[in-house]
Amino acid sequence: MKTECSVVRDLLPLYFEQMVNPETAEYVKEHLSQCDACRKEYEDLTSGDGIPVPQTAEKDKEDPKRFRSIMLRLRRQFDSLAYSLIIFFIFLGFGWTGGENLMYNSLIMPLVGIFGYYVFRWRAIYKVPILLLIIDSFVFLFRLIDLDLYSVFVWTGIYSIFVLVGIAIAFLLHYSFRKESIR
Numbered sequence: 001m002k003t004e005c006s007v008v009r010d011l012l013p014l015y016f017e018q019m020v021n022p023e024t025a026e027y028v029k030e031h032l033s034q035c036d037a038c039r040k041e042y043e044d045l046t047s048g049d050g051i052p053v054p055q056t057a058e059k060d061k062e063d064p065k066r067f068r069s070i071m072l073r074l075r076r077q078f079d080s081l082a083y084s085l086i087i088f089f090i091f092l093g094f095g096w097t098g099g100e101n102l103m104y105n106s107l108i109m110p111l112v113g114i115f116g117y118y119v120f121r122w123r124a125i126y127k128v129p130i131l132l133l134i135i136d137s138f139v140f141l142f143r144l145i146d147l148d149l150y151s152v153f154v155w156t157g158i159y160s161i162f163v164l165v166g167i168a169i170a171f172l173l174h175y176s177f178r179k180e181s182i183r
């Protein structure tokens, strides 16, 4: 019973978005009709933990579930867009190392940090530098840039510092906006 509950709870967000196959949906529905704890969990999920869903339009009031589902989908699309930009900017920035565009990295790398914070939150602190190292190594291994291995590590370290500055900026902005909205 305990295992069944934890499986069902993992499925709830997907079930809510109707992204499970019909058999799974039937299984979850069946379980929800029998298990009070999981039904409560599902109600919390669909009602946004008791925080009222912004009701700007009459239509949203009628169909808050659909509205929330669209918002979740939008958020996911922004995430993958930001993620693609991170990878693109790292490639671009590292490719500029040693060239005349090198200076632009003092803007590009903090930007990578800002997008990184948007996608990974505080985990960006280690995830983005790891991503930097992977991409820089890739560029080095495929001889896309004329640098020795030592320089690759040094530049990756330097860019990581710029990335961390970006993460710090994004964190401060996020934090101050949150404070603003509570007030």
Ligand SMILES: [Zn+2]
Residues within 6 Å of the ligand: 004, 005, 006, 008, 031, 035, 036, 037, 038
């Ligand atoms: Zn249950």
